[in-house]
Amino acid sequence: MLHLRVIVPREKSDAVRRLLEAEAGVTHLVVWPGAAVSPPGDVMSCDVAREAANTVLEDLRHLGIDDDGAIVLEDLDVVLSRSAREAELAAPGEGADAVVWEQITEVTSEESTISVTFLAFLTLATMIAACGVLLDNPILIVGAMVVGPEFGPLAGLCVAVVQRRPRLAARSAFALLAGFPIAMALTMVFTWLLTWSGEFEKAMLEAERPLTAFIYQPDWLSFWVAFLAGIAGMMSLTSSKSGALIGVLISVTTVPAAANTAVAIAYGDLEQAAGSLGQLLLNLCAIVLSGSLTLLGQRLYWNRTHGSRSRHETLAASRPPAQRWPQAGRTKD
Known part of the structure; x- marks a missing residue:
């Protein structure tokens, strides 16, 4: 209750x-x-x-x-x-099926605003993921996925689309369009510093990476995984199931793709940077599409069965x- x-x-x-x-x-x-x-x-x-x-x-x-x-x-x-x-x-109806629209709007609105805290978490997550891709370490990749706060603005975009809230859409889009480039730019600086200190080298990026190669090789499977994750993520928000949301965060390749893009640009590997950027955009679009469709379906179902x-x-x-x-x-x- x-x-x-x-x-x-x-x-x-x-x-x-x-x-x-x-x-x-x-x-x-x-x-x-x-x-x-x-x-x-x-x-x-x-x-x-x-x-x-x-x-x-x-x-x-x-x-x-x-x-x-x-x-x-x-x-x-x-x-x-x-x-x-x-x-x-x-x-x-059933409480588990009910979407409290004012509650979900407030939650997504708060998490969709770009702030120093949002940028800090996104940057830290991208830097952690940069270490993961160069070391071909999936544990670091998973950690970066959990730290990343990008699902907040993505959920805000979904709510804005369904409820036709242009201000929320603009605020969410700005958080993503400004947040990722800033995090990637700082990760490039981070990469150069660790290269200068001898911790990183370009050969690590170009070496065979069987555990993390999927990050810069987008395909239809990546789309469907992100699409399903978007559905699960939106349902976890509307039903207040935070445990399910954590599972969503570690199943989409947003922050790792941004990190690989930054590292590839830092080392001048534009082909791998393009693949990573494609993976990032593919995941973002799939999540927004599936999240919006999920919210729309929940609203139509509730209005049809319990609206009157x-x-x-x-x-x-x-x-x-x-x-x-x-x-x-x-x-x-």
Whole structure:
């Protein structure tokens, strides 16, 4: 379930309370009249079944609460309550299938903004991958994949495409278009420094590398792996399965391809640089394509199966609280 906290202007308090009481997927409603100081108003908190979150958030935004007050939503790990179980049963659909659009938009928007931290992680990941490709060491390659933060902007592009958010698309694209060249340029300097110190040499790049040769040899298999990873990555974000996202990060060849491109340019091997750059672009395009299609499919599925309630559910939700809850009250211990 999700926990919702709302700061409501006094003049809208009754409307918001009726809204929350009428929603079958809402429980544990608590109201603190006049408790909010900045912005001033009443404070209401409740727990919301994930399946009902989009409806509640849309209704609150329709009332202008996001402008006049505040809406805070957070995940709950453990909820032990009979009324919570009843709320989840009353809400249409399954929580694992529900996509909370406001939540996924906030997450991707935050991770799609270029920053010093984003550039630092991307640069460090590219440098680690540079060591991996020259040493033909897959362990370093996997480590670089996990460190790389590039999936955030890629997910932001997917959300922007499906929800038609040009600002998010521009911000995500800028993070990628500026982040990778900066990381690659710094990795070239890193390569020259280690070559000067005797740790690297051009022969390492040109030697046979059976474990990492795939990085600069793009093919259709690379496309399909990235395509499938994009689906898994987007589903891990929408369902909050962070463990699955880690698996996605170590299955796509973005950061390693960028690292091999930088090293190849540093040593003047333009043919290998072109192959690595092709691998990078292939992976980026495949992830954005599959991620966008996944989000679109999730939205169409949810709208088709749960977008509108049945007449019985609508009538039940419109009844006053006293008429809706007596049966639940009789089942309590």
